[in-house]
Amino acid sequence: MISIEGLSKVFTSNKSSVTAVESLDLNINDGDIFGVIGYSGAGKSTFVRLLNRLEEPTGGSIKINNEDITAMTARQLRIARQDIGMIFQHFNLLWSRTVEDNIAFPLEISGVAKLDRQKRVQELIDLVGLSGKEKAYPSQLSGGQKQRVGIARALANNPKVLLCDEATSALDPETTNSILDLLVDINKQFGLTIILITHEMHVIRKICNHVAVMESGKVVEQGDVMDVFLHPRQHVTKKFVEQVMGNGEEDENIRDITEAYTEGKIVRLHFIGETTNQALISQLAKKYEVEINILQGKITQTQAGAYGTLIVQIAGNELDEAVRYIKEKSSVEMEVIQNAK
Template identity: 75%
Template sequence: MISIEGLRKQFITNKSTIHAVDDLSLTIKEGEIFGVIGYSGAGKSTFVRLLNRLEEPSGGRIVIDQQEITSLNTKQLRLARQEIGMIFQHFNLLWSRTVRDNITFPLEIAGVPKNERDERVTELIRLVGLTGRETAYPSQLSGGQKQRVGIARALANNPKVLLCDEATSALDPETTNSILDLLVDINEKLGLTIILITHEMHVIRKICNQVAVMENGKIVEQGDVLDIFLRPQQQVTRKFVEQVMGTEDENESIDQLVQSYDQGKIVRLHFIGETTNQALISHLAKKYEVDINILQGKITQTQRGAYGTIFVQMIGEKTELDESVRFVTDDTSVEVEVIRDVN
């Protein structure tokens, strides 16, 4: 669907040349929700603006749905942009226009007849959950409602690709989740390819299938979101994973906690992937003569399933404890490690 080869963007100042995007290559599949994450200055916002040539590339090649965006003239690019919707961190709404008129605007520019415009806008208002707010102005809307207007406007011309540049960064956590749920719904209903730019790993974790990590204009790590959570290779990636899963300081506190227990087995259960048995602990308590105390842990969900770790204390006869650990090891997808055995 999207092929990017050797993409570069340089900004030349009096004193230096800034390589905002530096020899970046990516392939993004049709219908995928693809995340690009990086800290401020990593080049991610420049990258996403290169995709629809709001920024002109210094070099490289971008192909979207078999059309080479980087070779189009001004007229061709204007038409191509109708198939590339974009939403922004600060909404970029027309403050003198109502909700309906904001959504209508790109259809007016495209020359769509009025009856078709009206029908399309009504459909989009329903899709993004703004029924009843059609005549409101942006100043009368909450942040989440403004972003819903921005999403509807971006979808007006039935694009094949939706670019989201820090689309939830200005929103509170609850509103962020509602917007992310809306993007997933749109992806599933319309089969839209979504490229999501963010500096927040929980956003990637919640809705993305694949993720690329940017640093200093380059992609330093890329892969399936669950794989990145499990095996982050770069220091910058590990920092992002810690946003969701906790820090090294928390791991040290777990080590101290484990040492304070003087009976039974202390076991770490590592949950991975969509086949994780969510009822494992209750199942063990019923199947074996063991008491199980949850000491500490954290599990989070990705699009491919659960990922996380729980520390438990298991108390009982040695044979029962050994059998229960063997069951988890052999008969479930949960990885198990005995941290301490004081039987």
């Protein structure tokens, strides 16, 4: 368990001070993949650097497995950091060292014997899919391969927590997906707690179980990823959800489409989890005397399951009965967009 209470960071200069993180409270469960999302300047990168005291907090406490990181001496912190791995947006590799030497570096610092180092390094190279690249230098690697080296290096000392600071934002979409898949595999294999900082909602959607949304140094919304997708409360959260679901553009299109439909109701259906695979539309058509026109739809995947939206026109003699039937489906939410004119 990671417990963060009242965490704050104020940067000061001779003439001014800037609050980067303000009174932040979070609890992160062991083995979770926890996302922290925000736009540039929200304080998220400062927050993640506070967790291992690469930045010194101005106030508050950080406890990892009941150990107060903020109260540790420099010597205690050096030992504690072996349990906290970190990967970076721009890889932070040592360019004069080969792949295997980059991965071995934290083991050298920890005083691990050479033979044990070599064994551990090869295990990690195999784990991250870099077999055959042991002697390559960073300049000879693709962006995705460099990040795999960064992940292997972060795992060298068998950490309990992995911090990822914009780890995929310098990568193309296909490479991003492969890195995210690797992080999920690592989480499942080792029960590693992963804290992932990003400004991209599709990253949160793909691998995170829980998410906190930051704005102006504060957590303004947090919860289960599926719940945040379905019921975003803050304006900034709604903007992030639109990155994936496209609701803003969709609403513009629907206003144009619905002008041609003057009967019945036009509704937006939200399907959650297993219900995305159920034949609700065909069930309605068979069960009730209604006509159904599908106007628009989209399904996306989260770690908690599928989430889909479908916009349909329903008209006919048994319209009210069909609507009641939909409302009785506990995992299908219905929003009426337009009634008959």
